[in-house]
Amino acid sequence: MIIVRAAESAEEALADRTMRCPHHGCGDTLQRWGHGRRRRVRGLGTEPIDVQPRRVRCRGCGATQVLLPAALQPRRADSTEVVGTALASKAKGLGYRRIAATLGRSASTVRRWLRRARDRAHLNRLWQRGAQELIRLNADAFNAIAGTGNLLLDCLTMLAAAAWWARRRLGIAEPVWTLIGLYTGGRLLAPPA
Numbered sequence: 001m002i003i004v005r006a007a008e009s010a011e012e013a014l015a016d017r018t019m020r021c022p023h024h025g026c027g028d029t030l031q032r033w034g035h036g037r038r039r040r041v042r043g044l045g046t047e048p049i050d051v052q053p054r055r056v057r058c059r060g061c062g063a064t065q066v067l068l069p070a071a072l073q074p075r076r077a078d079s080t081e082v083v084g085t086a087l088a089s090k091a092k093g094l095g096y097r098r099i100a101a102t103l104g105r106s107a108s109t110v111r112r113w114l115r116r117a118r119d120r121a122h123l124n125r126l127w128q129r130g131a132q133e134l135i136r137l138n139a140d141a142f143n144a145i146a147g148t149g150n151l152l153l154d155c156l157t158m159l160a161a162a163a164w165w166a167r168r169r170l171g172i173a174e175p176v177w178t179l180i181g182l183y184t185g186g187r188l189l190a191p192p193a
Helices: 007-015 080-091 096-103 107-116 120-137 139-144 151-170 176-183
Strands: 002-004 030-035 039-041 049-051 054-058 064-069
Touching (some): 002 007, 002 176, 007 030, 007 054, 007 064, 080 096, 080 107, 080 176, 096 107, 120 139, 120 151, 151 176
Parallel strands (some): 002 064
Antiparallel strands (some): 039 049, 054 064
């Protein structure tokens, strides 16, 4: 699976033959290879979004990949924005029932997300990814961010700061949660244990 900023930019890269195979040692160009499974994803709005991600195949090694837009999370029925909003609410101290009621999701789903957000190693990796992006964009902004002692809050703060600076410096118009999805490689939540 390859996380892309937007489906349109991925289509342009495929047409220009600039998208490369992610497998180590291959590096050949990718070509269109149909579409992945159609699925319905819920955003913060009322209407669900129908998505059918592009599949690609390497011209060299023959491996296939799915190009998933960063606004979506792999194997999730909810968008990055929904999952991220739940995590941000948890970082502010809200409980899973209140978050579930606010988002209009089941309490068990939100509780499962929040349990996945306890993995310290995963949160450290996300913090490091956000820090790398922020340092690349504005090292002074990185130095100005103080830790709070709440690893989830620190992680989301670092990722949000990197996304904010990317929008400001690079003129990127994508929403903040889409950029965070891109920085995290579509893995805002830790994989199941």
